[in-house]
Amino acid sequence: MKTKINAIIFDLDGTLADTLEDLADSVNAAMAKNNYPTHSIDYVKASVGSGTRELIRKCLPDDIKAEKNSNDTEIIDKVTADYLEIYHNNFLIKTHMYEGLLQVLDYFKELGLIMGVVSNKPYDLTNAIAEKLFPGYFHTVFGMNKSFPRKPDPASTLYVAGLLNVKPENCLFIGDSEVDYKTGVNAKMPVISVTWGFRSAQELKDAGATLLVDKPLDLIKAFDDNFEVNA
Secondary structure: OOEEEOEEEEOOEOOOEEOHHHHHHHHHHHHHHOOOOOOOHHHHHHHOOOOHHHHHHHHOOHHHHOOOOHHHHHHHHHHHHHHHHHHHOOOOOOOEEOOOHHHHHHHHHHOOOEEEEEEEEEHHHHHHHHHHHOOOOOOEEEEEOOOOOOOOOOHHHHHHHHHOOOOHHHEEEEEOOHHHHHHHHHOOOOEEEEOOOOOOHHHHHHHOOOOEEOOOOHHHHHHHHHEEEOO
């Protein structure tokens, strides 16, 4: 029996938009500014997903990232602030939507589904990227907000579901990471995990994901095979 769906909530980074190069360039610029080692794009990729400060913490040297004292905390906060300043000026240089996603969004829109975005990226950057790459597609775009804990806590996702006027069980969550999968589970929403983003299929399976999609256009078949519009 297919699950009835009224709305879809998407993650942003690694799901809708390939933001990795701009993220990595900005992380490394912040590291270099503070005389810390820079990292490969794969290292940054593995560190993304739990919010800006956590990204920077993971990219700092081991003795600092352990955050054993107030000095470590001050360093992390300082490099995070430098990173945000740099990234705010460079977040749309190489960032682009994944190929095929506009067709997918058009398909869902034609079905009458309302759509939203929930990200651990700062609120203003989340909105700016969604507005630039996907104008007119999303009813609500929600980034990191001090009033809500980061995903995988479900609070922000449930809040957006409320704005979309949909029950959690009738709202599909689509994301690319173990954080996104756990967010959907914690919100008691059905989940599709995508493998073109920042985590491998095996990492997603290890997190518990069972419905995986490898290409954006395959989301259409995955939806049709497993879900139907709740008329």
